[in-house]
Amino acid sequence: MGNISGFFKNVVSEMRKVSWPKRKELTRYTIVVLATCIFMALFFTVVDAGISGLFRWFVAL
Template identity: 65%
Template sequence: MQFFRNVASEMRKTSWPKRKELTRYTITVLVTVSFLTLFLWAVDLGLSFVVREVLKL
């Protein structure tokens, strides 16, 4: 039980982000994930093309 009391006590000390900050962080994460998805898709497409061309020889 002491453990849970300590957890509750620490959670009250936690500084949670405000709504504006949380929105900004969420948008940043979504943009980053979208960019990485497109980048990795392009790399995969390029490597697939190269492998197909090499295997044709």
């Protein structure tokens, strides 16, 4: 049990050293991540539709 309590004391000690982002930074980072995810989803949707269209066109020949 001594190892577990020592582990959690070290975790608390390390968590105090962490530099947490401010609210404004966190909001900005969240918007960037969401915008990137949406852009990538749209991009891959368009690429998938294009490749599917090419395969359908090629098979129809």
